[in-house]
Each structure stands twice: as C-alpha cells, then as structure tokens.
Amino acid sequence: MIREVAWRVFAGEYNESTCVFSEGGERAPSYVVTPLGAKVNRLLVVGVITEVENIASEEEPMWRARLSDPTGTFYLSAGQYQPEAAQQLSKLKPPAFVAVMGKSRVHSPQEGTLYVSIRPEMVKEVSEELRDFWVLEASRSLRERINANKESNQMDPLTKEGLVALGYGDNLAEGIVLARQHYGAVDVERFSSMLIDSLRYLLPEYREAPEVKEEPVSEEKEEQETVVMELIESLDKDGKGASWEDILKGAKKAGLKKEDLEETANSLLDKGLVYEPVLGRMRKI
Amino acid sequence: MGVQKKLAELVPNEPSVSLLARIVSVNPKEIQVNGTPKKIFYGILGDETGTVPFTAWETENLRLEKGDTIRVENAYTKEFRGQVQINFGNRTAITPESSDAVPPYQPGPVTLKEAKVKDLREGLGGVSITVRILSIEEREVMVEGDKKLVYSGVMADETGKAQFSVWKDFGLKEGDVVKIEGGYVRMWRGIPQLNFDERAEVGITDEELPSVEDLKKSARIWIEDLIERGGAVDATVRGILVDVKEGSGLIHRCPECRRVLRKNTCRIHGEVEGQSDLRVKSVVDDGSGALTAVFGKELTEGLLGKSLEECETMAREAMTREVVRDELADMLIAQPVEVRGNVTKDEFGIMMIVDSADMLKIEVEKEAREMLDDLEDLR
Numbered sequence: 270m271i272r273e274v275a276w277r278v279f280a281g282e283y284n285e286s287t288c289v290f291s292e293g294g295e296r297a298p299s300y301v302v303t304p305l306g307a308k309v310n311r312l313l314v315v316g317v318i319t320e321v322e323n324i325a326s327e328e329e330p331m332w333r334a335r336l337s338d339p340t341g342t343f344y345l346s347a348g349q350y351q352p353e354a355a356q357q358l359s360k361l362k363p364p365a366f367v368a369v370m371g372k373s374r375v376h377s378p379q380e381g382t383l384y385v386s387i388r389p390e391m392v393k394e395v396s397e398e399l400r401d402f403w404v405l406e407a408s409r410s411l412r413e414r415i416n417a418n419k420e421s422n423q424m425d426p427l428t429k430e431g432l433v434a435l436g437y438g439d440n441l442a443e444g445i446v447l448a449r450q451h452y453g454a455v456d457v458e459r460f461s462s463m464l465i466d467s468l469r470y471l472l473p474e475y476r477e478a479p480e481v482k483e484e485p486v487s488e489e490k491e492e493q494e495t496v497v498m499e500l501i502e503s504l505d506k507d508g509k510g511a512s513w514e515d516i517l518k519g520a521k522k523a524g525l526k527k528e529d530l531e532e533t534a535n536s537l538l539d540k541g542l543v544y545e546p547v548l549g550r551m552r553k554i
Numbered sequence: 555m556g557v558q559k560k561l562a563e564l565v566p567n568e569p570s571v572s573l574l575a576r577i578v579s580v581n582p583k584e585i586q587v588n589g590t591p592k593k594i595f596y597g598i599l600g601d602e603t604g605t606v607p608f609t610a611w612e613t614e615n616l617r618l619e620k621g622d623t624i625r626v627e628n629a630y631t632k633e634f635r636g637q638v639q640i641n642f643g644n645r646t647a648i649t650p651e652s653s654d655a656v657p658p659y660q661p662g663p664v665t666l667k668e669a670k671v672k673d674l675r676e677g678l679g680g681v682s683i684t685v686r687i688l689s690i691e692e693r694e695v696m697v698e699g700d701k702k703l704v705y706s707g708v709m710a711d712e713t714g715k716a717q718f719s720v721w722k723d724f725g726l727k728e729g730d731v732v733k734i735e736g737g738y739v740r741m742w743r744g745i746p747q748l749n750f751d752e753r754a755e756v757g758i759t760d761e762e763l764p765s766v767e768d769l770k771k772s773a774r775i776w777i778e779d780l781i782e783r784g785g786a787v788d789a790t791v792r793g794i795l796v797d798v799k800e801g802s803g804l805i806h807r808c809p810e811c812r813r814v815l816r817k818n819t820c821r822i823h824g825e826v827e828g829q830s831d832l833r834v835k836s837v838v839d840d841g842s843g844a845l846t847a848v849f850g851k852e853l854t855e856g857l858l859g860k861s862l863e864e865c866e867t868m869a870r871e872a873m874t875r876e877v878v879r880d881e882l883a884d885m886l887i888a889q890p891v892e893v894r895g896n897v898t899k900d901e902f903g904i905m906m907i908v909d910s911a912d913m914l915k916i917e918v919e920k921e922a923r924e925m926l927d928d929l930e931d932l933r
Contacts, residue, residue: 271781271903272837272844275796296588313794313839315888368888370796370839391796393888401918402890408925410841438778438842465929471922 273298274440275313275370277407281340281463283309287383288451289375301373301385304452305414305460306445312387314343315368315395315403317554320546321361332358336369337544339404339470340463344386345369357392364544364554368395368403401471408467414441415464418457421445493533494542496523501543501551510550562603564640566633573626573640575599576656579740580618585901598677599640602657605738607677608640616648623651637677666735672713674739674746676784681737681748685709685716686763687730688770692723708787709748710769715787717742721751729766733759744898745785772894777843777904784899791906792892792914793840795847802834803879804865832862834882838893838906846905847893853911857885890914 282303290308291299300308316338325331331348332355347355354371361367371389378384417437421427427449432442448455469475500519504511520530534551537543543551558572580597595610595618608629610616618624627647632639642648666682674681690707705726706719719742726732736754739746750756763769772790780786801814806828808820815828834849834857855861858881860868869875895909 274778274841274843275794275839277841313796313841368794391887395888398918399888399890402916405916405918405922405925406841408922412925412929439782440778461929465926468922468926468929471918472926473919 273310275311276307276309277314277403277410278303278307278309278312279340279407279411279463279467280314280316280336280338280343282307282411282460283312283343283373283385284341286385288448289383290447299373300444301375302444302447302451303414304448304455305411305418306441306448307410307414308440308444308447309373311370311372311390313368313370313403314338314387315366315400316343317400317544318361318363318365318367319544320363321358323359330355330359334358334361336367338407339467343369344384345371345389346374346386347389347392351389354389354392358389361392361394363546366395366397366400368393368399404467404471408464408471411460411464411467413437414445415457415460417441417445418455418460421449422454422457490533490536493525493529494537496520496525497530497533497537498542498553501537502553505552508552510546510552513549513551516551560603561599561601561606564606564631564638566631566638568631570628570630571626571640573599573601573629574651574656575601575624575626576653577618577620577622577624578605580620582613583901600656605677605679606638606640607634608642610642610646612642612644612646618648621653623653623655625649625651625655637675639677670713671709671711671716672779672783674716674748674783676739676741676746678739681739682733682735683711683737683748684731684733684759684761684763685711686766686769687726687728687732688715688766689728690726712764712769714773714775714789715769717745717747717787719747719749720756721749724756726756730758731761731763733757733761741784744900745787745896746783777838777840777845779842780845780897780904781843781899785904786897788894788909789897789906790892790894791838791840791845791847791897793838793890795836795886795889795891796839796844797837798879798883798886799835799837799846800879802836803832803877803882804862804869804875805831805833807831830862830866832858832865832878834886836886838891844903845897846903847895847908847911848905849908849911853908854882857911858882890916 282305286301286303288302289299290302291297298310300310302308314336316336319335319337321332321334323330324333329349331346334345336343336345347358369387369389370391371387374386374388376384417432420435421432424431427446429442429446432445433439500516501511504515504519541554543553546552561575578598578600580595583594583596584591585594593613595613597608598605599608628645630641630643632641666680669681669683688708688710690705693704695702695704703723704719704721705723708715709718734750734754734756737748737750740749772788774792775786775789777791780789806815808815808823808826809829810823813820813822818828819825832851832854834854836847837844838847851862865878868877892912892914893906893908895906897904897906
C-alpha cells in the first residue's frame with residue numbers, strides 16, 4: 270500500500286467539502302473530496318493555533334484546537350488514540366505558529382450537514398518562515414487544481430483519462446471527476462480570488478498595510494485602533510479574551526460610537542493584531 | 555477455455571485468454587493482503603511475437619521456473635502503467651508443455667517506440683532512445699558456466715538519468731551521444747534499467763544533448779512521478795520531512811549480515827553482539843506524494859553535529875537509545891529539505907537512499923511575486 274500523500278490545501282477550500290469517497294471494503298482508505306477535486310486522506314497544514322482546549326476529562330482527554338491560515342480556520346481534534354499528537358497539542362500556548370499533519374475527518378450532526386476536521390498525527394511548533402513556505406506550497410497546489418478545473422469545464426465528457434492525457438496526475442484527475450459528480454460545475458473564479466489573496470499575503474506591501482492602497486488610514490482611525498487594542502488587552506483578565514459586551518461598554522466610555530468600534534475591531538482582526546478565541550470574545554495576538 | 559492468443563495480440567481487460575508461452579523470468583515476492591503476508595510470483599512471458607509481464611496471485615502448489623514452457627488457460631489481462639499485464643487468478647489453469655511448443659522469439663518487423671529516459675518502464679520493449687553516456691564500466695560475469703563481458707553504467711538525456719547494461723562491446727565511451735534502437739527495460743535492484751544486446755542498433759549520432767557536466771546535475775522530480783516511474787537514478791526531491799520513523803537514531807546491526815537487530819536479536823542469526831550504527835528513516839512529502847528517505851551514518855552524524863561515539867555516550871547517560879531519535883525528530887520534523895539519491899520501488903512504496911541532503915531555503919517572496927504576476931497577466 271502506497272503511503273497517502275499529505276495535501277497542502279487551504280482551510281477555505283477544505284471546509285467547503287461535502288463529499289466523502291471510499292473504494293469500499295473495511296480497510297480501504299476514505300477521502301474528503303474538495304470542490305476543486307483534492308482527494309484528501311491526509312493533509313499537512315501550517316498556520317496560527319488560536320485556541321486549544323480539553324473538552325473531556327483529565328484522565329481521558331480530548332483536545333480540540335483551531336488553526337488559522339490566510340483563508341479560514343481548520344478544526345483539529347485528538348484523543349487517546351493519538352497520544353503523541355494530543356500531548357503536543359496540550360503543550361501549545363496560543364497564539365503560535367504550528368505545523369499539523371493529520372487525517373481528514375468528517376462528522377455529520379444531522380442529515381444533510383457535514384463538517385470536516387483534522388485528526389492530527391503530528392503537531393509541531395514552527396517558525397513564521399515555515400508558515401510562509403506552506404502558504405506558497407498550498408498556493409501552488411491550488412493553482413494546479415484551478416487550472417485543471419478550467420480545462421475540465423471544457424471537456425465533454427469529463428474523464429479521468431482525458432485529464433491524465435493533459436498531464437495531470439492520476440490522483441487529481443480522479444478527484445476532479447468525483448468532485449464534478451458531487452458538486453456539479455465549480456465556480457473557479459472564487460477560488461482564483463482566494464489564490465490571489467493568499468499570494469498577496471506573502472508580500473510585504475500587502476501584508477503590512479492592506480488598506481493603504483484603497484484609503485489612507487487617518488490619524489483618527491489609528492487613535493481609535495490604539496484605544497480598542499488597549500481596551501481588549503486590559504479587559505482580558507483570565508486569558509480567554511475580552512467579551513464583546515465589556516469592550517462595547519469600555520468604548521462608550523472612551524467616546525467611541527458603536528459603528529466606529531465595529532469598524533476598528535474588524536480592521537484589527539484583518540491585520541491579525543487580535544483574534545476571536547471564541548465567538549463574542551477578542552484577544553490580542 | 556478463452557480465446558487462444560499470441561502475446562502481441564493481447565489487449566487490456568480481457569476476462570479470459572489462453573496462451574502458450576515461455577517463462578522469460580520469474581521472481582517470488584511477498585505482499586500484504588489485509589495484513590497477512592501472501593506469496594506471489596511476477597515475471598515476464600515470451601513467445602515468438604514478444605514479451606508481456608505477468609503476475610501469479612495463487613502460488614500454492616504452483617511451480618514456475620525460468621525457461622519453462624507453459625500452457626495457460628483462463629488468465630485475464632489488465633493495464634498497468636499503460637501496458638498490458640497478464641494475471642493468473644484462482645480460475646487459471648497452468649500446465650507444462652514441451653520446450654519446442656513455442657518457437658523462439660522472432661523479432662519480425664519490430665515496431666520501435668521513441669522514448670525519453672523519463673518514459674522507461676519495466677517491461678517496455680523495442681525502445682528507441684538517444685542518450686549521452688555519463689559513465690560506463692566493464693565487468694566479467696559467469697553465465698551458464700561461460701565467462702561473459704557486460705558493460706554497464708549511467709546514461710542521461712534532458713529528462714533524467716537511467717542505468718543501462720549491454721551484453722556486447724559497442725565501443726561506447728563516456729560522453730558519447732548514442733542512438734539505441736531495440737532496447738528493453740528490466741528492473742535492476744528496484745530501478746528500471748535499459749538493457750540491449752547484439753540485436754540492437756547502436757550508433758553515435760550528432761544529435762544535440764546537454765553536456766556531461768549539465769546532465770550529471772540531478773533534476774528535481776515530483777514524488778508522484780517517481781512512484782509512477784517505479785524508481786530512478788540520482789533524483790532530487792524537495793519536500794517537507796514529516797516523520798522520523800522507528801528504527802532511526804542509534805541502532806545495532808548484526809555483525810554477520812548488517813541487518814538491524816531487535817532486542818539484540820537478528821532475524822537470521824539469533825542473539826548476537828550488535829554493532830552500533832546511526833541512521834535516519836524518514837518520510838519526505840512534497841504534496842504530490844511521499845517517499846521513505848534513508849540517511850546513513852555520515853549524513854546522520856552531520857545532521858546531529860555529533861559522532862557515533864558521542865551518540866553512544868548520550869544514550870548511556872540517558873539510559874535509552876531513544877534520546878538520539880528524539881533529538882533527530884525535534885530537529886528534522888516539519889523541516890523543508892532537498893534530498894538526492896537513487897530511488898527504488900517495492901510494495902511498501904518508494905524509498906530513497908540519500909546521497910546528499912540540504913535544508914531547503916526558498917525565496918518565498920520572490921516565488922509568490924512571480925506566481926502573482928503570471929496570474930495577473932492572465933486576467
């Protein structure tokens with residue numbers, strides 16, 4: 270049995286998957302097929318861990334974690350059957366740059382809904398450089414799928430052999446055929462925008478001041494950002510983040526309107542200066 | 555019982571065919587089926603029209619010897635890497651025949667297939683290829699009691715390198731650009747190798763190929779392509795090292811056979827006084843596929859910045875050899891690497907014996923900018 274490849278796929282693509290595939294048979298591997306046809310049994314992702322939590326007991330822990338990339342958030346969970354990964358997760362202090370290799374998992378709380386997550390096999394704290402390297406690899410991989418989908422949109426009938434003849438690998442060709450059967454024609458443009466945004470993320474002129482090009486940041490805005498940052502920091506007493514209610518109260522006192530606060534908070538989130546450990550709470554990175 | 559066919563007439567996915575053929579080669583092989591080991595045979599069948607690879611899946615009471623002539627009924631065919639392959643399943647009947655039942659191979663009008671080095675696959679015949687000889691050496695081997703000279707070495711074109719072996723002195727020298735017509739591909743130590751003999755047309759040509767120096771450089775290959783090719787000579791792979799497997803770090807080997815000991819016991823020689831060694835058995839994944847990359851003692855010492863003796867001291871102090879593996883795992887896992895070496899394939903996947911390794915430095919910003927420029931040009 271050939272070892273399953275570890276796909277480099279962005280959260281924005283992976284999380285939209287609603288297709289599961291297996292050759293059948295007890296030992297046959299199962300795959301999550303993304304809208305662009307990545308046939309994922311294993312994946313390697315690198316991003317910022319923003320939350321780690323043991324949702325079970327000390328004795329039989331089940332660790333949940335969130336890992337952000339430029340396009341979204343991966344959900345991880347590791348329990349007693351992944352002792353090494355679980356132990357590594359438990360030691361992490363978010364926020365941190367982390368590489369995770371794991372198996373694709375799905376769960377379906379009710380019929381018609383399907384959530385994908387990752388069951389980690391390997392967890393390791395890494396450098397920001399590795400995260401950037403991964404974003405580049407994931408971009409390259411996404412570009413290949415976008416190109417293959419563009420060509421496959423023009424193929425009638427769409428066959429695996431046809432895609433292989435165009436030079437695409439067996440794995441991807443099979444995935445694209447499966448994806449087409451499940452999702453129908455895919456809106457490639459949306460993923461092209463995701464690709465461009467991800468590549469821009471690697472370039473300093475876009476990363477440091479994404480707003481600069483569209484509208485110059487006024488001094489007023491900068492001041493508001495400083496105020497809100499300080500608020501978030503001072504209200505975060507237990508390390509779980511400041512609650513939105515408290516921030517709102519504090520902002521009122523400081524003379525900030527609700528709309529201004531919302532705009533400022535969004536800008537801070539975009540710049541990656543704060544994050545939401547859980548919905549309704551904000552914390553400084 | 556099925557249609558009687560000549561080998562050259564076979565097409566993929568025939569549910570039932572009958573054949574009269576000679577066993578050109580046969581090898582036993584152990585595979586895992588649902589976790590239990592199973593013995594199969596694989597090899598090559600030949601008749602007057604050509605050769606085709608075969609696999610025998612039911613080997614109990616089955617005796618196949620090289621040179622035997624056999625009648626096969628109810629075999630089936632599949633396609634494997636673009637070629638027909640014959641399978642003997644549980645409905646297949648095999649009976650011996652007298653050796654003159656199959657006429658010798660008559661290379662009628664051979665249809666030659668133009669190929670590049672990257673196209674060379676096990677079982678391929680009638681290969682026409684233009685390559686530069688990078689190295690060649692003469693060896694004496696005993697064939698059925700006779701001394702024979704065999705010339706072997708490495709050849710290359712712009713798509714990669716391959717081993718070759720010739721059973722005739724064509725006067726080939728290092729640096730020659732030659733056109734070989736009528737070669738065939740066999741596996742040699744897990745790597746596809748081009749063989750040719752006096753039946754082949756071999757001549758120096760003035761076709762342009764890069765210089766020896768340029769061809770000696772190793773080209774980066776995606777792991778997916780290495781899996782498909784079934785091994786390669788001197789390939790370079792770039793990827794992320796994702797696992798340092800058990801049996802890495804400080805190990806003990808059998809003094810007789812160099813096998814790695816488990817609990818001071820050799821699988822063949824029993825309990826022995828082990829000899830210390832260092833190695834890394836890792837998994838490198840480049841996003842297209844994964845391979846096992848094995849680093850030997852010198853490379854492992856270089857990575858650790860420690861000698862074998864220092865590692866032994868370290869293990870003694872920690873009272874476990876695992877400290878060495880832990881240190882390697884800590885250092886290597888999630889590291890982007892570039893590894894170079896020969897790649898072989900077996901049923902567990904593909905493996906590289908690493909000749910040289912580097913931590914990979916990528917100019918992320920530059921590459922991202924290039925990709926972005928290309929995309930924006932398209933818009």
